[in-house]
Amino acid sequence: MSVRPHGGGxxxxxxxxxxxxxxxxxxxxxxVLKPLRLALVPGEMLALLGPSGCGKTTTLRLIAGFEAPDxxxxxxxxxxxxxxxxxxxxxxxxxxxxxxFPHMTVGENVAFGLRMRRTGRAEKARRVREMLAxxxxxxxxxxxxxxxxxxxxxxxxxxxxxxxxxxxxxxDEPLGALDKNLRERMQFELRDxxxxxxxxxxxxxxxxxxxxxxxxxxxxxxxxxxxxxxRPTEVYDRPLTRFVSEFLGTxxxxxxxxxxxxxxxxxxxxxxAQPHAAGTVESPAALxxxxxxxxAVRPERLSLGPPTDGTVRATVRDVVFRGTYFAYELTASGxxxxxxxxxxxxxPVAADAAVGLSWEPGGAVILQDTA
Amino acid sequence: xxxxxxPVALLFGYMALFLLFIMLPIAxxxxxxxxxxxxxxxxxxxxxxxxxxxxxEYRPFMTSLATSIELALAxxxxxxxxxxxxxxxxxxxxxxxxxxxxxLLLAPISVPAIVLGFAxxxxxxxxxxxxxxxxxxxxxxxxAIPYVVRTVLATYRAVPSDLxxxxxxxxxxxxxxxxxxxxxxxxxxxxxxxxxxxxxxxDNLPLSYFFGSATTNTxxxxxxxxxxxxxxxxxxxxxxxxxxxxxATLLLLDRVxxxxxxxxx
Amino acid sequence: xxxxxxxxxxxxxxxxxxxxxxxxFFVIPLIANLxxxxxxxxxxxxxxxxxxxKLLTDPYYAGVLLETTKVALITTFVCLLVGYPVAYxxxxxxxxWNALIVFCVVAPLLTSIIMRTFGWRVLLARRGVLNAWxxxxxxxxxxxxxxxxxxxxxxxxxHVLVPFMVLSINAVLQxxxxxxxxxxxxxxxxxxxxxxxxxxxxxxxxxxTGCILVFVLTNGSFLTMLLLGxxxxxxxxxxxxxxxxxxxxxxxxxxxxxxxxxxxxxxxLLQFRLLRRRGVKP
Numbered sequence: 001m002s003v004r005p006h007g008g009g010x011x012x013x014x015x016x017x018x019x020x021x022x023x024x025x026x027x028x029x030x031x032v033l034k035p036l037r038l039a040l041v042p043g044e045m046l047a048l049l050g051p052s053g054c055g056k057t058t059t060l061r062l063i064a065g066f067e068a069p070d071x072x073x074x075x076x077x078x079x080x081x082x083x084x085x086x087x088x089x090x091x092x093x094x095x096x097x098x099x100x101f102p103h104m105t106v107g108e109n110v111a112f113g114l115r116m117r118r119t120g121r122a123e124k125a126r127r128v129r130e131m132l133a134x135x136x137x138x139x140x141x142x143x144x145x146x147x148x149x150x151x152x153x154x155x156x157x158x159x160x161x162x163x164x165x166x167x168x169x170x171x172d173e174p175l176g177a178l179d180k181n182l183r184e185r186m187q188f189e190l191r192d193x194x195x196x197x198x199x200x201x202x203x204x205x206x207x208x209x210x211x212x213x214x215x216x217x218x219x220x221x222x223x224x225x226x227x228x229x230x231r232p233t234e235v236y237d238r239p240l241t242r243f244v245s246e247f248l249g250t251x252x253x254x255x256x257x258x259x260x261x262x263x264x265x266x267x268x269x270x271x272x273a274q275p276h277a278a279g280t281v282e283s284p285a286a287l288x289x290x291x292x293x294x295x296a297v298r299p300e301r302l303s304l305g306p307p308t309d310g311t312v313r314a315t316v317r318d319v320v321f322r323g324t325y326f327a328y329e330l331t332a333s334g335x336x337x338x339x340x341x342x343x344x345x346x347x348p349v350a351a352d353a354a355v356g357l358s359w360e361p362g363g364a365v366i367l368q369d370t371a
Numbered sequence: 372x373x374x375x376x377x378p379v380a381l382l383f384g385y386m387a388l389f390l391l392f393i394m395l396p397i398a399x400x401x402x403x404x405x406x407x408x409x410x411x412x413x414x415x416x417x418x419x420x421x422x423x424x425x426x427x428e429y430r431p432f433m434t435s436l437a438t439s440i441e442l443a444l445a446x447x448x449x450x451x452x453x454x455x456x457x458x459x460x461x462x463x464x465x466x467x468x469x470x471x472x473x474x475l476l477l478a479p480i481s482v483p484a485i486v487l488g489f490a491x492x493x494x495x496x497x498x499x500x501x502x503x504x505x506x507x508x509x510x511x512x513x514x515a516i517p518y519v520v521r522t523v524l525a526t527y528r529a530v531p532s533d534l535x536x537x538x539x540x541x542x543x544x545x546x547x548x549x550x551x552x553x554x555x556x557x558x559x560x561x562x563x564x565x566x567x568x569x570x571x572x573x574d575n576l577p578l579s580y581f582f583g584s585a586t587t588n589t590x591x592x593x594x595x596x597x598x599x600x601x602x603x604x605x606x607x608x609x610x611x612x613x614x615x616x617x618x619a620t621l622l623l624l625d626r627v628x629x630x631x632x633x634x635x636x
Numbered sequence: 637x638x639x640x641x642x643x644x645x646x647x648x649x650x651x652x653x654x655x656x657x658x659x660x661f662f663v664i665p666l667i668a669n670l671x672x673x674x675x676x677x678x679x680x681x682x683x684x685x686x687x688x689x690k691l692l693t694d695p696y697y698a699g700v701l702l703e704t705t706k707v708a709l710i711t712t713f714v715c716l717l718v719g720y721p722v723a724y725x726x727x728x729x730x731x732x733w734n735a736l737i738v739f740c741v742v743a744p745l746l747t748s749i750i751m752r753t754f755g756w757r758v759l760l761a762r763r764g765v766l767n768a769w770x771x772x773x774x775x776x777x778x779x780x781x782x783x784x785x786x787x788x789x790x791x792x793x794x795h796v797l798v799p800f801m802v803l804s805i806n807a808v809l810q811x812x813x814x815x816x817x818x819x820x821x822x823x824x825x826x827x828x829x830x831x832x833x834x835x836x837x838x839x840x841x842x843x844x845t846g847c848i849l850v851f852v853l854t855n856g857s858f859l860t861m862l863l864l865g866x867x868x869x870x871x872x873x874x875x876x877x878x879x880x881x882x883x884x885x886x887x888x889x890x891x892x893x894x895x896x897x898x899x900x901x902x903x904x905l906l907q908f909r910l911l912r913r914r915g916v917k918p
Contacts, residue, residue, distance in 0.1 A: 065540070066539075086539040087542045087543055087544055092541075093536075093537065095537060097531060099533040099534050099536070099537045101537075101538075101552060102556070112541050113542050115551075116542040116543045116544075116547055160541065164542060170540075379729070382721060382725055382729065383729070385725075386722065386725050390740050393741070393743070393744055393795070395755070395759065396755025396758075396759060396795060397743070397744065397747055397751065397752065398755075399759055399765055400751050400752075400758065403758055411758055411763070453653050453657055454654055456646060456650035456651070456653070457650055457651040457653070457654040459645065459650060460646035460647060460650040460651050461651065463643075464648065472655065475658060475663075476654060476658065478662070479662055481901075482662075482666070482897060483855065483856030483893075483896050483897070483900055485856060485893070486669070486900075487662070487665075487666070489876065489889060489890070489893050490665040490890075490893065491661065491665050493665075493669075493672060494664065494665035510661075512657070512661075513657075513658065513661050513662050516654060516657075520654075532643040535643045535645050545645060570746060573748070574748045574749060576749070576750070577858070577873075577877075581880070591750055595859075598750070602757075606750070606754055610748060610751035613748055614746060614747045618743075618746055621746055
């Protein structure tokens, strides 16, 4: 499918830092990447998000030059690099396992790319100092790699990738090997450095939270294709498909039928499971009464109330305190899957209590695929 | 600490006996080398350096020792030059032939040296190389190849391929990657394999036996022919010297590679 | 699973020099050796397999073949009995002493076989160390000859080859999870029963590898027989050595070498299959 950067209304993307045109790749007869079009906006961080085997790593490795595409072409900073080896592409890359050279000091690692370019000694030293300052590891030049913690190694890997001033930074699950707390801190730090330097970056991750936190745009991938690309809030709040909706977080999926218009861009729907339960959805596209639709409602968009007319009747199965919110597991009659609702405050309802669920008009999304 | 159970205690006792069994014949030779007697008798009448003086004065020992060392170093070096590129290519290859080729490179280790030596003698004679240092070098290099291939394969497989990818994307050409990343990382394996090859070469009598001539005899061949005529402590002395050379090599290997990893190869 | 092919620095062509070298100086000479085992003198008659027939039917040579097999089997079995406990000890009990034990197991490989054989002669001879001690302690009244006896050959062979058995078994035992043994013990099995039912069956690959290695290496040994056997044990390797140094019967020596090769080749194939079963690439 075709993916254009948001805001870019035309097809001319000659100045894009990275541009893939119908790039595809098969391994052993299995197509791991279907023909893909993708263009980056200067200075942005784009996340390639998806489960393992979705083709995100292959995409990154194609851009890096570790694999050759079967079809299509790859341009970096306007230059066709499809046939070039990795060392001629002028990119920077951070690997999941840091992949720092164990036989070199921190300083030698950071200086490696400059050394390959035969940069002068003084300039090299200055640049290493500058990079170490950027990742807040000043004075670590002479340390050995195995003396560093995981987080420090990751920052050195970043410094090494940035030292040669690459046009694009590739991040392959860069925080995957870190523990949870450190990962969260590093997300902000990495994001901060990327913004400060204004370097166009591609982040490959299977962690939806990481993608939403760090990137300007998220491209959700599955089965070798990009399903949706957009700003984090956009893909989270307005997923196009059930897969995107469920991959980015918990979603309650309802089958429904359109009953009529209900204001500008608003339509009333009735749920298949409970025809008496009415809700409102927003849709930019016109809907016809009687049309069958699939709705996705995020748990935090559902509100619990008394089981009044028009609400979705449900029974509370379980309540779990999750630190920042309460998670309710409910069963709605006629709905085979459980329904989830998150609230900031504990609701005055007991287990097995009958409640009514409802949402604001903007809280439900119509998915493109059928239930 | 719990008192060890009977089977465990027996096992400890057994280990002591085993180490005695392994070390005793070697220790005895070292002791005998300092005997002052012309015969091997116990108890020894006294201690002396006379047999060390004797081996230094007995020219065939010294020239053949020099030949052996020269041969061991040359064959290990040539073996490494041939093997390292191939091991690097085979380690990451998924081609159907890769396994077969790796087996070919490891095969000389499994062929009885006496058969290989015999077969090579007639083959090289037909090439009019016959009894020469070149023939010895060719034969010992065949034997050195499997050792280097084995350790380099193991070492290189343990090197994550993303290190080379990192170097590549940082701007290093293939040659620069080889020079600055790959070779430094597999160096312990190359070194260990070459050391194995050196140690094996020093003691490879069956392979050297057939190529022996007055000018190109190796130490084991000379020792064997000496023993067929005399049975005196000079054999003990030259053996001890050879052991010290090998020991020094192993200690060097330990510093570079770590001795405990030898069992994992 | 990420479908990622590892980066390949080396090109397949890097294999060419070593393969060419081994073809010329390893494969071709061995093939030539096959051809050499045909009788050159047509007058002898008996066809191309003349020497092989002689090897199998002549009572003397058939006896040598039988003796070779017997020596290899006994040596292998004794090495297994002697070496297994050592390998087990190294993995489970040695702890910080492991480096020392590895050293002691590897150390004999640093000494020449001649040195070790010489050492056993010194220990076992009529006027040797063992007799001297036994006389001192009054255990015997007159010295007896242990060298130049079959027993000396077996002692010498086991001493030379047991490190290979230990290292082979050790490599496999290292891969066995200690937790398996621990859980067996938690389930109430004693140390011996745990060993018998858990450890031993799991180490069967190491045992097989070690046995094949020792068997093949015994077949290739002749120094120990030559220097410790006093002519009382003649094996195929020793015969090749003697044929070459005395009678110079090239065709016959080549034929015997080929038989030895065949045994080694079978051992190699068996070992390769074992390694494959363990999922280890050569």
